[in-house]
Amino acid sequence: MIRPLLVLRLLTMPCLWMGLVQLVFGELSFMLFKDNVASNFAMPASITLGVSLVLLIAFKKYQLPSVSTREAMLFASLTWLAVGVLGAIPIVTIAHVTFTDGVFESISALTTTGATVLSGLDEMPRTFLMYRQFLQWMGGLGVVIFVVAILPMLNIGGMRLLKAETPGPIKDEKLSPRVASTTHYLWLVYLTITALCAICYYLAGMSVFDAIGHSFSTVSTGGFSTHDASMGYFHSSLLLWICNVFMLLGATNFALHYRVYLAKSIKLYWRDEEMKAFLMIVFVISCLLAFYLYQKGANATFSGAFTESFFHVISFITSTGFAATDLSAWPAVTAVVLIFVGYIGGCAGSTAGGNKVIRNIISLKSVGLELKRLVHPNGVFAMKFQGRTIGADVRHSVMGFMCLAALTTMVFTVLLMTTGLSFVAALSATAACLNVLGPGFAELGSSFAPLTDTGTWMMSFAMILGRLEYFTVLVLFFPVLWRH
């Protein structure tokens, strides 16, 4: 059973938060950047804050500790939608885009997708640019809390696996106290990494504004930039390698970061089966791509091909979506490889999208086990992950997730094509949104502006669907499942 008023009461919290953020950005515009957009932030902020406070007081009798898992799923889906709409208001009024495009841009920021309908970023008000970057950072934090605190409990797509991995409070079965206690340490880890990233960017030559702005979209694996040319604007290999490190850190399980911090041992990263596989996949694919690019003459020097390969593979596998060069000038196969790499994804429990490395490992092990069973029909084989035996339920969830990702990709690609896009544009946009990756190709190579309104709404939905790991959202569309 769903209690709508309780869900509404829960929704006031992220809305209040969005109101506060916009208020701060109004203040920043007025006091610091002096770019005359203060009212674009302050106006919607005051309305949001007012309405949210009234609702909060009206519904204060609804106690949080009693939230059920179904209500949590509805709340998660509605949060991204509601905050997306609220966050869109300054975008609509400052960048002069339609409501449809504004909501798309806002949801793209909050889901850390980083697909944009805007161009001419370099001329936009600085408050507005920083606001976009900050939305990604905030969205990334929300995602981390969702994937570390809520997903393992629901066991969406086999994520109960991670439960044994996560620190103390996570094993608690009650939703709210758990979210509260987990949020505390996740927030600290997230903030620390972001601060380190900003400092490194600054020391490597970015302005304070760009360093902070890009640290927001790097650690959240969001991929928004304050420049149309993205990371290519800076023409610095050093910055690309710094970016590589922090994209990887953002795509690492945040519970693992916390364990590394507690144990004061960096070796734990390598001892984690998912993280180890992740780094090896990145290394192998990047090297193959570097050799291919160099051999095809897409890069003049091997070190250039090496740097660009690592940067783009990491950017796509972590679902960040930064670019450092004009990808359309590369051989067509590289774009396809990068799109496919986006489906691998980062580690579970991180800000990264895609299917997650852990699910790829379990799927491959599952296929391997089938091959083994064929050769030894009477053998009994158990699947191991990180030393523990993986049960049939986890395998079912994981494989179901993979099939759903493939099916959803096909459905959205066909639907987008009926709005008039080419196959490559439709497939790349679908992959970019479902994997919260960002960059499109072909007609959508420079921005998502060419999408029709219908297409834009589809992609806004796809981003929320992918961000919340499909099941969380889909379950809401089958009321028949809710019956006992």
Add this chain to the structure above:
Amino acid sequence: MIRPLLVLRLLTMPCLWMGLVQLVFGELSFMLFKDNVASNFAMPASITLGVSLVLLIAFKKYQLPSVSTREAMLFASLTWLAVGVLGAIPIVTIAHVTFTDGVFESISALTTTGATVLSGLDEMPRTFLMYRQFLQWMGGLGVVIFVVAILPMLNIGGMRLLKAETPGPIKDEKLSPRVASTTHYLWLVYLTITALCAICYYLAGMSVFDAIGHSFSTVSTGGFSTHDASMGYFHSSLLLWICNVFMLLGATNFALHYRVYLAKSIKLYWRDEEMKAFLMIVFVISCLLAFYLYQKGANATFSGAFTESFFHVISFITSTGFAATDLSAWPAVTAVVLIFVGYIGGCAGSTAGGNKVIRNIISLKSVGLELKRLVHPNGVFAMKFQGRTIGADVRHSVMGFMCLAALTTMVFTVLLMTTGLSFVAALSATAACLNVLGPGFAELGSSFAPLTDTGTWMMSFAMILGRLEYFTVLVLFFPVLWRH
């Protein structure tokens, strides 16, 4: 353990058979068609027959009943390769193509793929044209025996499911007696349906030559034609609808055909869960496509759109690959839908390729069960198919198969692109070969001739891989699995 000489002994049988077939076609050329290609068939036939007979006598001490499942898998893979090479010889000498292209064409015929490197078919010797058609029919029969008699025993991709469905002898665990007894009734069913198809084609206006030739490639869901324009050559809606019926019959589980025959009740088709789902999928997708085509003005009349939609959806879902119109003149999305539809495939135990309807059903049910489990975390749910409970092992096999199909598609698409193809051409060729479907798009829209030699060999391998349901072939590439 593999006994190479036993496998060689087994291989003499299909080779002998191929020799006999070529001998008959040499005779046909000399006596009936008088098209001066008799020696092109008689020469390789005599060599093949001679060598095979010598080997057969030399290895007669190897007894067939003792064949192990591993040897059966190796035998199945090598059969398609060996017979493919032998079948290629007349193609190379008559159509004047390279050895690479000849083997591709031959494997394409025998795996019932129907992808071709040839053009100008209408001017080719009639013996040669009928030979190509007959190879498909023979390949189709081989496939039916493989999928009904061998696959369920190996439980490749969850096919143990079908065991309870198949008539008496199939439940036997010994390989050879089972293949022998099963072959008998499969052969009768296959021959009956083909004869009916040829008669219907003839009555609807085809020449005797075309009626027999097209019945071979319809019931085997092969898709070769004696005309470059494929079924479009005849300009007859009636023929398209007859073709629809027999493509569907070819894509039906042949064990089900036999049960229908035994029970003398056509209702059994509808009572079969897989068949029912198959027909409903065909109906729904065809209707949607018909409406879309009519609305987009691709067809002037609705009845024209209706006929063409059903024909092409059935042609692609059954992996036949006949065309009745220039698909490149249709909206781009239709080609994509047809490629995706090819992945659904026909029923298990038929000549059709693709992932098979049964695996789609089980995957969807698996995803549905996951959604249900999310809503009712403490519920216990069992999966039912055709009234029986489906165990975890079948689900693992099925989902493993689906993941493997997706992964293989990505790998071959990327590899083909490195040979210089566009994304659409590479993806469509991969889908056409893995699903033993046939038609390519973009550069490969009229034939597979533009492929490089490397690309052609890749696709020859892909056809065998897809035809033998991935696992049978892949298992041979991991010797490490063979250790105890």
